[in-house]
Amino acid sequence: DTAVSQTPKYLVTQMGNDKSIKCEQNLGHxxxxxxxxxxxKFLKIMFSYNNKELIINETVPNRFSPKSPDKAHLNLHxxxxxxxxxxxxxxxxxxxxxxxxxxxxxxxxxxxRLTVT
Amino acid sequence: AQRVTQPEKLLSVFKGAPVELKCNYSYSGSPELFxxxxxxxxxxxxxxxxxxxxxxxxxxxxxxxxxxxxxLKKPFAQEEDSAMYYCALSPYNTDKLIFGTGTRLQVFP
Numbered sequence: 001d002t003a004v005s006q007t008p009k010y011l012v013t014q015m016g017n018d019k020s021i022k023c024e025q026n027l028g029h030x031x032x033x034x035x036x037x038x039x040x041k042f043l044k045i046m047f048s049y050n051n052k053e054l055i056i057n058e059t060v061p062n063r064f065s066p067k068s069p070d071k072a073h074l075n076l077h078x079x080x081x082x083x084x085x086x087x088x089x090x091x092x093x094x095x096x097x098x099x100x101x102x103x104x105x106x107x108x109x110x111x112x113r114l115t116v117t
Numbered sequence: 118a119q120r121v122t123q124p125e126k127l128l129s130v131f132k133g134a135p136v137e138l139k140c141n142y143s144y145s146g147s148p149e150l151f152x153x154x155x156x157x158x159x160x161x162x163x164x165x166x167x168x169x170x171x172x173x174x175x176x177x178x179x180x181x182x183x184x185x186x187x188x189l190k191k192p193f194a195q196e197e198d199s200a201m202y203y204c205a206l207s208p209y210n211t212d213k214l215i216f217g218t219g220t221r222l223q224v225f226p
Contacts, residue, residue: 004160031212040218041201041218041219042216042218042219043161043203043216043219044216045213045214045215048212048213055212056211056212056213090161094212096212097211097212098210098211098212101209101210102149102168102207103149103207103211103212103213103214104212105163105166106163106212106214107162108160108161108162109160110160111160
């Protein structure tokens with residue numbers, strides 16, 4: 001009955017490789033997000049999708065491409081991995097984007113620890 | 118610029134002591150403020166938000182627009198409160214969350 005799940009949990013790969021992280025939510029939410037947490041535990045939003053449409057696209061290299069095949073899934077594909085991409089990547093979902101100007105609670109996945117060697 | 122500052126990386130207290138985790142923000146409009154918590158080996162989860170004005174697990178936080186602060190307080194800390202606490206801001210009419218760098222709270226027996 002996991003609400004937001006991510007696979008894999010750990011990912012170790014070499015520089016230059018291409019990898020994907022998958023995220024699925026079974027909460028019936030319309031909006032999904034990707035966050036990056038660096039080694040200092042700083043969490044920063046990367047992307048958000050609402051009903052499969054890209055809403056937020058922060059200053060992220062083009063090597064990162066989110067893909068939302070349906071409302072329940074938001075995958076993150078990373079091309080030409082670099083050492084600086086090593087981080088924990090969190091997926092999250094919420095009921096919607098905003099309501100009456102206010103945001104909904106976001107539900108987070110367990111995170112994927114990516115290590116680039 | 119929109120920014121959230123948590124000045125303390127680590128806060129250590131003994132069980133039963135009062136706790137205050139500081140959070141200051143920079144935002145020109147009317148923000149929505151949150152506290153998220155991550156217990157050991159658990160997911161990041163919402164603790165409380167300023168609009169609800171609730172006390173969750175004994176924690177409260179008051180939005181002070183004059184001081185642009187949203188400090189998290191608890192009068193008597195418990196060992197199970199040990200966790201990483203993140204203050205976050207959402208600009209009005211967006212779902213974007215801007216997080217602070219987090220404060221690790223350690224509560225000793």
